[in-house]
Amino acid sequence: MSEPIDFYFDFSSPYGYLLSERIDDLAARFGRKVRWHPILLGFIFKATGSAPLTAQHPAKAAYSLNDFARSARFLGIPYTHPSRFPLATQNAARAYYWLHGQDCGLARQFAHATFRALYVDDRDISSPDTVLDIAEQLGVDHSALSTALQSPEIKTRLKEAVDQALHIGVFGSPYVLIDGEAFWGADRLAQIECWLETGGF
Amino acid sequence: MSEPIDFYFDFSSPYGYLLSERIDDLAARFGRKVRWHPILLGFIFKATGSAPLTAQHPAKAAYSLNDFARSARFLGIPYTHPSRFPLATQNAARAYYWLHGQDCGLARQFAHATFRALYVDDRDISSPDTVLDIAEQLGVDHSALSTALQSPEIKTRLKEAVDQALHIGVFGSPYVLIDGEAFWGADRLAQIECWLETGGF
Numbered sequence: 001m002s003e004p005i006d007f008y009f010d011f012s013s014p015y016g017y018l019l020s021e022r023i024d025d026l027a028a029r030f031g032r033k034v035r036w037h038p039i040l041l042g043f044i045f046k047a048t049g050s051a052p053l054t055a056q057h058p059a060k061a062a063y064s065l066n067d068f069a070r071s072a073r074f075l076g077i078p079y080t081h082p083s084r085f086p087l088a089t090q091n092a093a094r095a096y097y098w099l100h101g102q103d104c105g106l107a108r109q110f111a112h113a114t115f116r117a118l119y120v121d122d123r124d125i126s127s128p129d130t131v132l133d134i135a136e137q138l139g140v141d142h143s144a145l146s147t148a149l150q151s152p153e154i155k156t157r158l159k160e161a162v163d164q165a166l167h168i169g170v171f172g173s174p175y176v177l178i179d180g181e182a183f184w185g186a187d188r189l190a191q192i193e194c195w196l197e198t199g200g201f
Numbered sequence: 202m203s204e205p206i207d208f209y210f211d212f213s214s215p216y217g218y219l220l221s222e223r224i225d226d227l228a229a230r231f232g233r234k235v236r237w238h239p240i241l242l243g244f245i246f247k248a249t250g251s252a253p254l255t256a257q258h259p260a261k262a263a264y265s266l267n268d269f270a271r272s273a274r275f276l277g278i279p280y281t282h283p284s285r286f287p288l289a290t291q292n293a294a295r296a297y298y299w300l301h302g303q304d305c306g307l308a309r310q311f312a313h314a315t316f317r318a319l320y321v322d323d324r325d326i327s328s329p330d331t332v333l334d335i336a337e338q339l340g341v342d343h344s345a346l347s348t349a350l351q352s353p354e355i356k357t358r359l360k361e362a363v364d365q366a367l368h369i370g371v372f373g374s375p376y377v378l379i380d381g382e383a384f385w386g387a388d389r390l391a392q393i394e395c396w397l398e399t400g401g402f
Binding site: 191 | 271
């Protein structure tokens with residue numbers, strides 16, 4: 001049995017969203033599972049001296065805005081650039097880890113719903129109310145999750161996930177690890193597929 | 202008759218080299234020509250607040266070194282990471298523009314030979330002697346090019362090329378413009394192909 005693939009992302013990363021719509025099906029074609037790891041790019045960028053693409057030089061920011069939407073069209077994935085961008089994602093990430101502790105399939109459903117809430121429906125996923133609403137639509141108890149989002153345990157869980165990502169060298173989103181080989185960016189999908197098919201090239 | 206495609210690159214850019222090995226044949230399949238524009242990333246990065254990948258955070262630098270070689274293998278292009286990297290490319294770029302003023306086909310041959318000298322044979326293309334030697338192998342007069350490399354005209358020509366690139370929003374290498382649509386990176390090859398095939402998507 002092969003080891004699962006690790007998929008690190010921030011919910012506010014457009015290329016993370018694009019990869020999230022493909023990675024599970026792609027892995028499944030090769031009999032592989034995927035472990036999802038929501039992280040906070042703000043901490044990653046601070047530690048590695050980087051910045052969001054849209055906060056960089058105006059020419060690069062404008063290019064990136066066009067490329068997010070074009071890459072989505074290229075992959076056949078719906079995309080509307082969010083009116084709030086980038087935005088804080090600690091509530092969404094904390095909810096993910098709390099749900100994962102109870103039902104990892106439900107956590108995956110929540111992750112998809114959260115990405116789509118941001119990139120299809122332009123919802124403010126930085127707000128705890130939005131996160132709670134998304135979870136409630138999936139049958140999650142509102143007050144239990146509301147309490148959990150404020151618990152020290154879940155804050156620590158997310159902090160540990162970010163620290164672990166930094167420790168293994170994650171510097172951006174999406175970042176995929178297959179048997180120790182790292183792939184950064186949704187534009188590495190074709191290489192990921194080839195790697196899974198051949199076991200390395 | 203369609204407008205030519207514009208291809209901006211620095212001779213020290215690994216992804217520029219990878220795209221240089223594909224762009225002409227790809228364009229030709231769609232009846233398009235390519236205008237090559239060697240530029241100097243040092244000036245581009247200074248103006249846009251960027252830095253070479255290998256001068257960034259150690260995790261990103263290490264990833265990039267692996268990705269240069271892996272992307273080359275993925276595309277089936279020979280690649281050896283140069284022992285001098287990045288390196289100054291103004292002599293190679295000046296030689297290109299001087300040759301282009303006389304014989305644009307010869308300039309293209311020189312560009313390919315220069316990229317391969319760096320990425321296949323690990324030669325020091327920052328040195329005027331290497332540049333002169335590469336050109337001489339293509340039948341170029343050594344002393345005429347040697348004189349030209351020091352001429353104010355050719356220095357101005359290269360400066361104008363860099364300024365023009367900045368003016369139209371080039372912020373990295375390779376940067377390809379097709380009918381006003383920009384594509385940054387060798388990893389946009391599949392999108393470039395689709396764009397040429399469909400006229401936009």
